[in-house]
Amino acid sequence: MKPVDEEQELTRLLAQEPSPLTSSLAALRDHGPDATELASLASRLALQGLDVSVSQPPSTRANPWKKWGWGGLGGVSAVVIGLALRGSPSSPEATRAVTPAARVPIASAAVTTMQRGAVSQSAGGAEARMALGDSPSRGSADQVATAGATVSGAASIALVEEAKGATSSAKPSNNVHGLANNPSNPSVAPAHTGAAARAAGSSAPLFTGTVAPPSEMELLRDARLVLRQSPARALELSDEHGRLYPQGKMTQERELIAVSALVALGRRTAALSRAASFERQFPMSPYRRQMGELLR
């Protein structure tokens, strides 16, 4: 056989004359995730502490309206609507009672504020939405991940470390968790999604029928935020996720948080049991290694 040193020696099939084989191979190129699935993957990675947000171009950063526009507009709209409906100053409860559409920007703005203050986000890093569409054949729907891929995962601390840290330290800290748990911080508490804001110890039902339930991402993000300071609350939130989303897309993330919380609470037997159940349910989970480290 001739030595292989030139790419042209092996002309690609798709560069040859059309045939049934080439059309079949071309079909494989359409095999793959859509924008929603990629956004879900990004969310899962963000929950795991892997930041996949992409910096926005300088032109975007230079425009303050683009930076604050949606969050600010949403926040102002929510306050106005809330005042009109309730006739009272906006409290966290009133804010949450506004329409779900209005709630999202508020939550996003709050989290962004929290992250900006706590983790020193880049200048324009107010919630970078990922542009995922680099495949021309996927169409415009894939050009931007719009399915809630708010992956401003700046709170990049691995769950394993959090859980271990929680077992060894109950000191208040200046990190994201401290902020989430600190009701005296006015920039965070009033506008937070609600779950973590109540993490200080309330045993009241987390969500009532009149309030739009938080999304999976919000619930688990809140649970993760409070994991270090209040693993019991994180466990409650993960249980709440289980009640609200029994067939949710982030079940694995929930279980990882729950096991982390159980370990942090010193409930090793329960943690082992839950981890074993997780292993049976998700034998190929990417979290197996983390789960093993938690229980080591």
Place this chain on the structure above:
Amino acid sequence: MDQKTAGDPPLPGLDASEASPSAMPRPAATDFPEIFQHHARFLWRTLMNLGVPSREAQDLCQEVMIIVHRRLPEFDGQSLRGWLYAICVRVASDYRRSARARREIPCGELPDRGAAPDQLEQLDQRSERQRLMRALERVGEEKRAALVLYEVEELTLAEVSEALGVPLQTVYSRIKAARQDLRRELEREPQGELGGAREAG
């Protein structure tokens, strides 16, 4: 990085509407978000084309990205795609071994979302893809990986060599053999219902 791919010859017969990984913009830096943005879709697709069922693809793609994140400091800067796909192939291979151990046959495909029943073209395409996937299942793991990386993902021979950890000559012979096997297996595969109906019509 990606110096090895810089000189890829243009592919005649491919227009801009086709998803060509080699035509996509290359990340300027090897930071994790850039890698995710530019490669996640293709790594996911490769996992599926290497035999990972769509229901497992997200989990395994997540595993790939976690490994990438963990090992990124070790990346030598030579060929990012070769390095990424090497991880991808390893994860898919591990999966297939474990799947075999669990006596599962990873050939099923979940229904495509949004494919209305009257969209004959989509159904036809899906049917053709399933037919090819069944044929690929019988090609053999090593040859299949070489074929998928070279023909579908358009890696260079050198990148395929790096991804599979075998010499260039071996890559060459595997691709050639895979093509022969695939043609033979496709002849054995019955045409899809739509394809058959169209031919009959």
